[in-house]
Amino acid sequence: MSKKSIAKLVSLALTICILIILSLFTSSNNEDYALLKNKTIETSEEVSFIEEEVSSVYSIKPQNIFSPDLGKSFTGFKEQLGFKESQNNYFRVNTLGYLGKYQFGRSTLELIGINDVNHFLNTPELQEKAFIANAERNKWVLRRDIKRFVGKNINGIVITESGILAAAHLAGPGGVKKYLRSFGFNGFEDAYGTSxxxxxxxxxxxxxxxxxPNKKAKVSMKA
Incomplete structure (x- = not known):
């Protein structure tokens, strides 16, 4: 075989080797790209899922927080009174021992059938029932005064039923009777100066x- 033929064979062999190497390199790159692409898709899906979870968490609205959107509804009355008493904190006990969202005294709780204050303090639903029962009892005690004084002006304030019931929650129905029947002369302030x-x-x-109005309003301990 001549030197020229040997040279051609060597050149052909080198060309074949180079083509094989290039083919393998391209295949490897394609596989790596495919893997990378799949991982990118998975990562995007995970990020999307996380964003959805975070969004769902932020979409949860806190409960029992007074909002002016409630207006003059009964829920607005109840929630504003709770906010005034405790900032709507069901688990608050103040320095005088008043309990829960509406700051009930133990004697008032006993009147409406609640003797287990620990259970009361740790059961929001029971506190809401207690508020209704106490308001029903107060409205019965003050029914004549509501009829007589609503619409009148005492100490620069137009008397309304909701104002009377809120004041009864603060001072008890007896204190409100004294205030109304003295036309504001016999006032009341609690230990923190609220009148x-x-x-x-x-x-x-x-x-x-x-x-x-319900003279015998009571609360079931099963909340």
Whole structure:
């Protein structure tokens, strides 16, 4: 075989080797790209899922926070009173031992059938029932005073049923009777300086028609 033929064979062999190497390199790159692409898709899906989860968490609205959107509804009355008493904290106990969202005293709780204050403090639904029962009882005690004084002006405040019921929650129905029947002369302030007059003003004009007067209003301990 001549030198020229040998040279051609060597050149051909080198060309074949180079083509094989290039083919393998391209295939490897394609596979790596495919893997990378799949991982990118998976990562995008994971990020999307996380964003959805975060979005769903932020979309949860806190409950039992007073909102002016509630207006003068009964829910607005109840939630604003809870906010005034405890900032709507079901688990608050103040320095005088008053309990829960609506800051009930132990003696008031006993009147409406609640003796286990620990259970009461740790059961929001029971606290809401207690608020209704206490308001029903107060409305019954004050029914004549509501009829007599609503619409009258005492100490610069127009008297409304919701103002009377809020004041009764603060000072008890007996304290409200004394205030109304003395035309504001016999006032009341709690230990923190909150007065019947201030509650009469802050809680004017809410719809409390859902509260039905009930002399024997009680709460079931099963909340």
């Amino acid at each position: 019947i007059r201030s509650y009469m003003k802050s809680f004017q004009g809410y719809d409390t028609s859902k509260i039905i």
